Amino acid sequence: MSNSTPQTMGQQFGRRSWAEPWKIKMVEPLTMVGRAERQKALVEAGYNTFLLRSEEVYIDLLTDSGTSAMSDRQWAGMMTGDEAYAGSRNYYNLEAAIRNHYGYRYIVPTHQGRGAEHLISQVAIRRGQYVPGNMYFTTTRLHQELAGGVFVDVIVDAAHDPADRSPFKGDVDLAKLERVVREQGAANIAYVSLAATVNMAGGQPVSMGNAKTLREFCGRHGIRLFLDATRLVENAFFIQEREPGYAGKSIAQIAREFCDCTDGAWMSAKKDSLVNIGGWLAVNDWTLFEEIRNLVVVYEGLHTYGGLAGRDMEAMAIGIEESMQDDHVRSRIGQVRYLGELLEDWDIPMVQPVGGHAIFLDARAFYPQLTQDQYPAQTLAAELYLDSGIRSMERGVVSAGRDAVTGGHHYPKLELTRLTIPRRVYTQAHMDVVAESVKAVYDGRAAARGLKMVYEPRYLRFFQARFEPL
Numbered sequence: 001m002s003n004s005t006p007q008t009m010g011q012q013f014g015r016r017s018w019a020e021p022w023k024i025k026m027v028e029p030l031t032m033v034g035r036a037e038r039q040k041a042l043v044e045a046g047y048n049t050f051l052l053r054s055e056e057v058y059i060d061l062l063t064d065s066g067t068s069a070m071s072d073r074q075w076a077g078m079m080t081g082d083e084a085y086a087g088s089r090n091y092y093n094l095e096a097a098i099r100n101h102y103g104y105r106y107i108v109p110t111h112q113g114r115g116a117e118h119l120i121s122q123v124a125i126r127r128g129q130y131v132p133g134n135m136y137f138t139t140t141r142l143h144q145e146l147a148g149g150v151f152v153d154v155i156v157d158a159a160h161d162p163a164d165r166s167p168f169k170g171d172v173d174l175a176k177l178e179r180v181v182r183e184q185g186a187a188n189i190a191y192v193s194l195a196a197t198v199n200m201a202g203g204q205p206v207s208m209g210n211a212k213t214l215r216e217f218c219g220r221h222g223i224r225l226f227l228d229a230t231r232l233v234e235n236a237f238f239i240q241e242r243e244p245g246y247a248g249k250s251i252a253q254i255a256r257e258f259c260d261c262t263d264g265a266w267m268s269a270k271k272d273s274l275v276n277i278g279g280w281l282a283v284n285d286w287t288l289f290e291e292i293r294n295l296v297v298v299y300e301g302l303h304t305y306g307g308l309a310g311r312d313m314e315a316m317a318i319g320i321e322e323s324m325q326d327d328h329v330r331s332r333i334g335q336v337r338y339l340g341e342l343l344e345d346w347d348i349p350m351v352q353p354v355g356g357h358a359i360f361l362d363a364r365a366f367y368p369q370l371t372q373d374q375y376p377a378q379t380l381a382a383e384l385y386l387d388s389g390i391r392s393m394e395r396g397v398v399s400a401g402r403d404a405v406t407g408g409h410h411y412p413k414l415e416l417t418r419l420t421i422p423r424r425v426y427t428q429a430h431m432d433v434v435a436e437s438v439k440a441v442y443d444g445r446a447a448a449r450g451l452k453m454v455y456e457p458r459y460l461r462f463f464q465a466r467f468e469p470l
């Protein structure tokens, strides 16, 4: 990085450069506010990046959820919205796209992922049942708990270690799962909750081998296996790249093979599927579907729109097709990796290997002087915003929330700050600016003093909690 001759991206990393498989035809100007205004905005937002106005943000890496750029084909599809209350043609296009690519038989749209999580939790969990899963996700676990379920983490130990470079840190540890089933009895397991990739572990993938073993295990014990398919496309990329036997298969083939190991899935289409809003729930079992189809009317809308406009369903149907294209996925993950390579070159501590949707900075390693009660990852997100107007998100003790039984904080091993890359939105130059800001904050790490929480909402506190400097 210290070379004074200009170098292409490929030269910098000793390989040929690649470029995005699209060109830009519409732009949205960015705003850049000065440091004094950023300081003021941060205080007003209670040191919580979720409470900043987007106009106060320069490069927005809060989330990859609903923040993607839609294609010209998707925008054209929006104009073909059939806004009939019932039986919209766009619903049938969506159903066909999901059946084709994810392979499930029965589908309801939902307004976004958590709408689907709510429905599956209500129909598939009986009060007191256990729900083993490969690390928790905030909204997923909350819906499972609100339905009376008890979440149990059965992910491999490597997932909790940011420095461990194992290729499939999203895998379920079969020994842990077997123990839960043995201790609680198969009848007390609502289902196995499998996320691919695993957001809270750093966007880490699940191997096909693990999915197949789980299929066999669950089949043997009469337990259902449900998939959080939110970033399955990105998971398929890692299988193609890392798992023997998959290099010659397409992302679409791998994604379908993975789904075929499971009994159903919920989806936040705001990620992989390149739309700004939308989700779905799909299962293969008709009896279960009947319950879902009945309940969706109560919480989302009729089963042929599930809280979405016809135009949204059309954009999603087209987005599903586009999301499965190999060159798209390669460039999407390539951009995340580019940022990772820059940071690695500067020895910035982060989750390894770099996952599919984000760089997860290791806030414990940034700030060894802070305890988890001083919110290191929240502090790091605030410092980054202050330095450059870049918005990131806490994924540590604040996101982990409180134990539903004891009321005490969950103290996760991972205390991370997430730089999440929206799809098809930012350029390589933006990534350079982000990397330099992370470096500047890392260089100033010794001065960080941490935060205290001064307001804590009851549910999903990370969204609305407020903090003050210590």
Ligand SMILES: Cc1ncc(COP(=O)(O)O)c(C=O)c1O
Binding pocket: 065, 112, 113, 114, 115, 137, 139, 140, 195, 199, 228, 230, 231, 267, 268, 269, 270, 279
């Ligand atoms: C893995 C995973 N599952 C579920 C959800 C919930 O989806 P939504 O935000 O669309 O409600 C998210 C959102 O971030 C997610 O990352």
